[in-house]
Amino acid sequence: MTEKSSPKPDHKKQHRAFFGRVSGKRLHRGQRELFDSLLPELRIDLPRDGQIDPKRIFGAQAKKRILEIGYGGGEHLTRIARENPENGHVGCEVFTGGIGKILKTIASENIKNISLFTSDAFGLLSALPDASLDMVYLLYPDPWPKLRHNKRRFVSNITLAELARVIRAGGEFRFATDIEDYANWTLAHMVRNKNFCWQKQNYDKFWHIPFEGWAPTRYELKARREGRLNSFYFTFRRCP
Numbered sequence: 474m475t476e477k478s479s480p481k482p483d484h485k486k487q488h489r490a491f492f493g494r495v496s497g498k499r500l501h502r503g504q505r506e507l508f509d510s511l512l513p514e515l516r517i518d519l520p521r522d523g524q525i526d527p528k529r530i531f532g533a534q535a536k537k538r539i540l541e542i543g544y545g546g547g548e549h550l551t552r553i554a555r556e557n558p559e560n561g562h563v564g565c566e567v568f569t570g571g572i573g574k575i576l577k578t579i580a581s582e583n584i585k586n587i588s589l590f591t592s593d594a595f596g597l598l599s600a601l602p603d604a605s606l607d608m609v610y611l612l613y614p615d616p617w618p619k620l621r622h623n624k625r626r627f628v629s630n631i632t633l634a635e636l637a638r639v640i641r642a643g644g645e646f647r648f649a650t651d652i653e654d655y656a657n658w659t660l661a662h663m664v665r666n667k668n669f670c671w672q673k674q675n676y677d678k679f680w681h682i683p684f685e686g687w688a689p690t691r692y693e694l695k696a697r698r699e700g701r702l703n704s705f706y707f708t709f710r711r712c713p
């Protein structure tokens with residue numbers, strides 16, 4: 474069965490990516506070697522035009538297709554890939570230190586169900602066919618706390634429109650942040666977006682309860698050390 478797609482969104486040109494930093498400390502030798510040997514095997518290159526075949530990047534047999542945007546050091550992505558060998562996973566990250574870390578974990582644990590995209594995640598979303606994903610994670614995206622920088626946040630009407638296009642009906646978008654203003658920002662965008670329903674739980678302050686099977690990411694641990702003691706965990710389901 475071939476996956477159908479709607480015409481390419483013309484809002485693509487309106488999206489501008491803002492990254493914190495793309496390179497930090499120099500990679501050590503082992504990481505550099507993995508950039509040369511392992512990354513070419515795992516890296517997703519976008520076709521010049523046309524769409525990417527999800528079977529190629531998630532694996533033809535993948536039971537579910539899971540995407541993580543901004544995986545940082547890859548702690549969450551490698552954990553869910555390890556725990557769910559039947560699923561296919563793609564991680565997007567631009568920071569070379571993070572890419573080096575995940576390569577090291579993938580190599581040392583011989584993880585076989587992760588592919589990597591090393592540019593702006595929006596580029597990958599735009600190249601995917603409609604309804605081709607089961608789940609997308611956006612965990613602790615760069616907060617851009619200054620009011621004048623808020624528009625640099627990954628959550629925007631433009632990115633949500635792309636997420637709504639690529640997540641299948643009944644699939645999920647999971648978001649976590651330690652920044653209350655970003656939580657409010659995301660909810661405000663979602664209230665206006667008729668394609669997603671917030672999965673509310675029937676108990677008090679459920680938004681502070683982590684996703685099932687959760688282990689804190691590196692950034693979450695940093696937030697706790699810095700005194701930000703509560704995070705917000707939202708699950709939005711793609712409406713039919």
Ligand SMILES: C[S@@+](CC[C@H](N)C(=O)[O-])C[C@H]1O[C@@H](n2cnc3c(N)ncnc32)[C@H](O)[C@@H]1O
Pocket residue numbers: 490491492493494542543544545546565566567568571592593594595612613614615616627690691692693
């Ligand atoms: C605050 S860090 C959080 C990392 C990780 N999710 C965690 O919880 O530890 C946000 C990460 O998102 C990455 N990032 C930001 N914008 C991105 C984009 N448009 N595409 C891919 N990665 C992006 C950054 O490089 C950074 O590593």
